[in-house]
Amino acid sequence: MFDIDLWREIFQSINKNRTRSILSGFTVAFAILLFVILFGIANGLKNTFAEGFVDDASNSIFVRTGFTTKAHKGLQAGRRIQLKNEDQDFILDEYGNKVQYITSRIYKSVSASYKNEQNNYQLRAVNPDHQFLEKTQVVSGRYVNQSDIINKTKVVVIGRLVDEDLFLKTTPIGKYINLNGIQYKVVGVFEDDGGDNEERMIYMPLTTAQQIYGNNDYVDQINLTYNPDLDFDEALDFSRSLTDKLKDRFSVAPMDQRAIRVRNLANESQQVGIIEVAISIFVIIIGLGTLIAGIVGISNIMIFIVKERTKEIGVRKALGASPKSIVSIIMFEAIIITTIAGYVGLILGVVILKLAKPILEENFLKNPSVDSSLVLTATFVLILAGAIAGYLPAKKASKIKPIVALRDD
């Protein structure tokens, strides 16, 4: 297969006809360039859609409460429904096998300070399961654990940006942070893909917050994830049944939409999934279209090249070139032009995407890039494309009769 002389012949022919080779490569380079940019933008679009969901596990269910809007069982409308610790236990008792993680949440706004630095942050008091629900990545120290819940310890886990704001260059683990006048020990720092707001968050054990802010067992919200083995329909059934049970428990009218709200991400993530598939299909169709246009372009020019080189091919045949060697010369020339031009297009595309990234990200395209696996795929596709592009012209060339070629002047 590897024949140094064959390659020498091909590179000589490409090199001696540089303009022609560059021009014929141009179509492919342009096709790949367009494809890469399109692919990157589509990726950005997909990332934007997915962004709303990377923050939370896609099998999340949120339970929130509000005021009743309908009178029911002798109770008036306008009653406030308050979730408590026992409601989380109730859900676990009823649906233990369907629940993967569960946590309660309390929200507070706090003013935090360390030494001379001071700022306002959101505080979430949570159970240890919250880490998995929110996809929190602890980068140093630890998260809230069960013993914190039992002992109501005064510890906090702070977001990366809180760390940057307050602790500047020093490491925060083990230091004491002042939240609304009370000292808490920092036990961990976390990152979150959900964006800057999520990283300006402070987590605290649920029970600690309950004791300090009101000495009760109230919670603002219950978050849970359902067992990932449940399929889409089972997941929807689960959240519907959960809604009914909770409405019954709090004596809320079945039709009351405000008092108890259960939001199931399964619904939304399925819609996003459909949109992502649609974008992928769109990109593949356009990409294939441009690639085919490129192949046709190369093929066209190769046919022209064969026509132009008819005489040379005739001479080669008269000197004893076999049809096979003529086919290889034309085929490999097409493959080499396609591959090199393709890579030029690919690299240009990647560079353009990189340069345009800030502008694109302003316009809601998150991280518009192509991954490295595409490069491998592209290599394969380009060689194949070159072979396809070269096949017809090569066949045509091998059929040239030397007598016809030599007469041709």
Next chain:
Amino acid sequence: MLKISKLHKSYPIGDSSLHVLKGIDLSVDSGEMVAIMGSSGSGKSTLLNIIGMLDELDKGEYVLDNVPIVDLNEKKAAIYRNKFLGFIFQSFNLINYKNAIENVALPLYYQGFKRKERLEKALFHLSKVGLSDWAKHLPNELSGGQKQRVAIARALAADPKLLLADEPTGALDTKTSHEIMEFLQQLNDEGKTILIVTHEEDIADMCKRIVRLKDGVIMEDKFVTQVRASQYV
């Protein structure tokens, strides 16, 4: 060396066909230098193309160096051409993006010689035609006579049994023509069998035998006293 009997060839023209060669019998021995003459349309080039396996015969027999040339497919023809034949064309037919030595080395490439060997042999043949100083020059940097000498070196490179020349002096002036003929005569003196298609009487006179074609048949086939080209140079 070469034996042709009852050779027929016709070309289709629209619905009818043009009968170009109508039963040619010709045999050439090793070491001969034969001129094939005839006016245009006499079939002389067709005959040369069939001998050169660039074209196929319709009817008849063709034996080259005791090998019957039958059922030629492209691959077989390529091997025979490479092994038996060297071509010299009127328009030189050098590959314009290859320099002189690369052009000469080309048939050796198709014979499967290694690059180093190829270039050595090519340089040897170039020096034989007196162009070793021009090895790295492209064809368009050479004069007509030099181009034809490169073409001759290329035809010789593969060490063919038979040298076929189609109007080798057709594109050259008289002086250069005589130089080329002198060189071909030298090759013939060394034992090469040469077939030359020409319509110029003085070129034909420099061969040892003249075969005259008219309307697809051999009119005359005679041995002549060779006029040495060297006396004109």
